[in-house]
Amino acid sequence: xxxxxxxxxxxxxxxxxxxxxxxxxxxxxxxxxxxxxxxxxxxxxxxxxxxxxxxxxxxxxxxxxxxxxxxxxxxxxxxxxxxxxxxxxxxxxxxxxxxxxxxxxxxxxxxxxxxxxxxxxxxxxxxxxxxxxxxxxxxxxxxxxxxxxxxxxxxxxxxxxxxxxxxxxxxxxxxxxxxxxxxxxxxxxxxxxxxxxxxxxxxxxxxxxxxxxxxxxxxxxxxxxxxxxxxxxxxxxxxxxxxxxxxxxxxxxxxxxxxxxxxxxxxxxxxxxxxxxxxxxxxxxxxxxxxxxxxxxxxxxxxxxxxxxxxxxxxxxxxx
Amino acid sequence: xxxxxxxxxxxxxxxxxxxxxxxxxxxxxxxxxxxxxxxxxxxxxxxxxxxxxxxxxxxxxxxxxxxxxxxxxxxxxxxxxxxxxxxxxxxxxxxxxxxxxxxxxxxxxxxxxxxxxxxxxxxxxxxxxxxxxxxxxxxxxxxxxxxxxxxxxxxxxxxxxxxxxxxxxxxxxxxxxxxxxxxxxxxxxxxxxxxxxxxxxxxxxxxxxxxxxxxxxxxxxxxxxxxxxxxxxxxxxxxxxxxxxxxxxxxxxxxxxxxxxxxxxxxxxxxxxxxxxxxxxxxxxxxxxxxxxxxxxxxxxxxxxxxxxxxxxxxxxxxx
DNA sequence: ATTATATATAGATAATTATCTATGTTTGGA
DNA sequence: TCCAAACATAGATAATTATCTATATATAAT
Numbered sequence: 048x049x050x051x052x053x054x055x056x057x058x059x060x061x062x063x064x065x066x067x068x069x070x071x072x073x074x075x076x077x078x079x080x081x082x083x084x085x086x087x088x089x090x091x092x093x094x095x096x097x098x099x100x101x102x103x104x105x106x107x108x109x110x111x112x113x114x115x116x117x118x119x120x121x122x123x124x125x126x127x128x129x130x131x132x133x134x135x136x137x138x139x140x141x142x143x144x145x146x147x148x149x150x151x152x153x154x155x156x157x158x159x160x161x162x163x164x165x166x167x168x169x170x171x172x173x174x175x176x177x178x179x180x181x182x183x184x185x186x187x188x189x190x191x192x193x194x195x196x197x198x199x200x201x202x203x204x205x206x207x208x209x210x211x212x213x214x215x216x217x218x219x220x221x222x223x224x225x226x227x228x229x230x231x232x233x234x235x236x237x238x239x240x241x242x243x244x245x246x247x248x249x250x251x252x253x254x255x256x257x258x259x260x261x262x263x264x265x266x267x268x269x270x271x272x273x274x275x276x277x278x279x280x281x282x283x284x285x286x287x288x289x290x291x292x293x294x295x296x297x298x299x300x301x302x303x304x305x306x307x308x309x310x311x312x313x314x315x316x317x318x319x320x321x322x323x324x325x326x327x328x329x330x331x332x333x334x335x336x337x338x339x340x341x342x343x344x345x346x347x348x349x350x351x352x353x354x355x356x357x358x359x360x361x362x363x364x365x366x367x
Numbered sequence: 368x369x370x371x372x373x374x375x376x377x378x379x380x381x382x383x384x385x386x387x388x389x390x391x392x393x394x395x396x397x398x399x400x401x402x403x404x405x406x407x408x409x410x411x412x413x414x415x416x417x418x419x420x421x422x423x424x425x426x427x428x429x430x431x432x433x434x435x436x437x438x439x440x441x442x443x444x445x446x447x448x449x450x451x452x453x454x455x456x457x458x459x460x461x462x463x464x465x466x467x468x469x470x471x472x473x474x475x476x477x478x479x480x481x482x483x484x485x486x487x488x489x490x491x492x493x494x495x496x497x498x499x500x501x502x503x504x505x506x507x508x509x510x511x512x513x514x515x516x517x518x519x520x521x522x523x524x525x526x527x528x529x530x531x532x533x534x535x536x537x538x539x540x541x542x543x544x545x546x547x548x549x550x551x552x553x554x555x556x557x558x559x560x561x562x563x564x565x566x567x568x569x570x571x572x573x574x575x576x577x578x579x580x581x582x583x584x585x586x587x588x589x590x591x592x593x594x595x596x597x598x599x600x601x602x603x604x605x606x607x608x609x610x611x612x613x614x615x616x617x618x619x620x621x622x623x624x625x626x627x628x629x630x631x632x633x634x635x636x637x638x639x640x641x642x643x644x645x646x647x648x649x650x651x652x653x654x655x656x657x658x659x660x661x662x663x664x665x666x667x668x669x670x671x672x673x674x675x676x677x678x679x680x681x682x683x684x685x686x687x
Numbered sequence: 688a689t690t691a692t693a694t695a696t697a698g699a700t701a702a703t704t705a706t707c708t709a710t711g712t713t714t715g716g717a
Numbered sequence: 718t719c720c721a722a723a724c725a726t727a728g729a730t731a732a733t734t735a736t737c738t739a740t741a742t743a744t745a746a747t
Contacts, residue, residue: 112454
């Protein structure tokens, strides 16, 4: 037999024999029969092609070679145990890396979850990608990320999705706006106003436009702005009205009011999305588990909609 | 597959692949075919149950797990290589231990060989046992030593033997002895003298007595002394004559003369003896090889009789 | 687009391992 | 001197490994 064919198991057996000082004891400890261990020893000695023990009978004593092999075996199995610890941590989601891609709007909220998570699992390397819906869809196509956050999941053929947070869209107006004090505002009352809109690839815009279409209405004047922050400031300084996620507004938002337009807020939800065909890193799974358990502590109760655990039942059910 | 069944060979393959950065190159280097290496990699990844590479196509990149495994594999195979170095040294006879048992008389000569040997191989642990023939025979029976030095080998059934040095027995007398100046002395002339003899178990005594018997003669007065040194001093101070190995006398030996008795010196040889049934430690073999090559440099030419290398042909011819 | 190169998959097989049960053989005590 | 405990040997078998040849597929460079 060649040294190459030496297995870790065999070294493990050898170490146990040396530690216990007895073949029979080692066999008991390893849940093997005594002859099995005897034969393993014999094979090991043949492999090394040097005697490892003196006195074949009764108790035995190590030769120098045996002692040297014992040292080697301890080092080697120990080093390997380290690697297995590494794997265990990895699998427990306490270590590793994953990437998560967010739609722009979600960046106002997700840090509240990601922050505590990162503090709890400092050995996980986390990459956060941000883009509008269009950009994210491209990343999704190219399988660049492990978890995506969309308000409307792409084709469920390829992905699993679970809602985790309400994302109400509200109509906002400057404080000085004539309708700012009304109890209720009808859509028709504002269709002539100027509306600040996100770019076409944006989810917020898509949602609003499809809602509008459902109402059979059409807006007259629009002005496109690339960021939610810019829109907020624009509204504040009287440039017009806008439809934004409720989360874009800080809890206190002087200078801006939410108009109680009929049919508003437009309800939508953010989802965690994972691809069916991509192996989910343990760390990513760990994050989702963390989210399932800690969403309540991290985010305001009024927006909660924790269905994250459904992801697990979906993925568990899948064939390997 | 279980991590236990992991072989060193597999790690070696993995390390080679990572080092060369290519399956094909690794295969060439290891004298394997490319599919073999591919499959080994696959098996390894299955064993670890984590992906080790990204991008199945073209060139690949290690994952974190792959890198960690690479580190582990390097450590482990490196540690194991150390052990193999140890084995190589052991087998080269540069390291290890053995014991050699000498008859009393040989202790006057063997240090001249053992000294240079020990300086040349400082990592060999050497034990030298000394006793008279009888004591050595007992050690031989109990298989306590690796090499024995006898003048007459015990049963060759059980042992291999090879002569390495002449051991002439001489008759010595005090300088003042009446026959000290004679050209030749007849045995009859001295049979009445007092003879200082070693104890019955001694080889020198046995040899001399059997020679005497061959001559049909018998000695009248004897006096037993336990050591060659004591005998030499005894003769020097006029206690009587003695038969000793020529090697017992220093090259200059004032106060003592060698009597030119008829039939003297009694010729005999020292042999290196090794048991057939006992595994010869590599270091012991190394010593014998050293002896075969360096006897000439270590011992006076007049006593040389280097047949040590015959031991090797004998042992080589033996079935395993 | 074509081709050359690198990698993956499939299918086969001899060698080896891991393990058992049953049965000898030593060896240290009672 | 005889026994019990520990170790070794033999023979058997299912699982696994190591390796091949032949073939398919993907990638990068003309």
